[in-house]
Amino acid sequence: MKRFLILLILSTITLNIMACNEGIKLITSKKQTIIQGIKKSAPYTKYLFEIALDNTVDINVDSVIVFDSNRCLKVNHYLSKSTTGKKLTLQASVKEGNFTVLKDCKGSSEKVLIHYKVNNKSGKLKVSSFQKETVTRR
Numbered sequence: 001m002k003r004f005l006i007l008l009i010l011s012t013i014t015l016n017i018m019a020c021n022e023g024i025k026l027i028t029s030k031k032q033t034i035i036q037g038i039k040k041s042a043p044y045t046k047y048l049f050e051i052a053l054d055n056t057v058d059i060n061v062d063s064v065i066v067f068d069s070n071r072c073l074k075v076n077h078y079l080s081k082s083t084t085g086k087k088l089t090l091q092a093s094v095k096e097g098n099f100t101v102l103k104d105c106k107g108s109s110e111k112v113l114i115h116y117k118v119n120n121k122s123g124k125l126k127v128s129s130f131q132k133e134t135v136t137r138r
Helices: 002-020
Strands: 024-035 044-053 059-068 071-075 078-084 087-094 099-101 111-118 121-127 131-136
Touching (some): 024 111, 024 121, 044 059, 044 111
Parallel strands (some): 024 131
Antiparallel strands (some): 024 044, 044 087, 059 071, 059 111, 078 087
């Protein structure tokens, strides 16, 4: 009987630990500088993320905040979509009219903070390294 109780307690603890592991993993992160073909158009930055979902049922991106040049910018509109049941792609563009400058925000290094909810639990994904590329649109 003691062994049964010990096994029951250990299995319950193991299941609880597995349930807490949300299984969010960043696969790729790109920072693209988009140069438009129109002379008067200013270049803008587009962030592309690919995220693997191991043990999740439901994920929602709440907000994307970009820390850059001693400013914090909250992206107003972003696109997230599940490409498969276990992968999410996220695009966030920092261009005129698509961000709000956050006040009283301190950030000296370049990074992106993705706020999300998985299975009704809030979490944050901090990304500080990017593959950089320049894209010219004509």
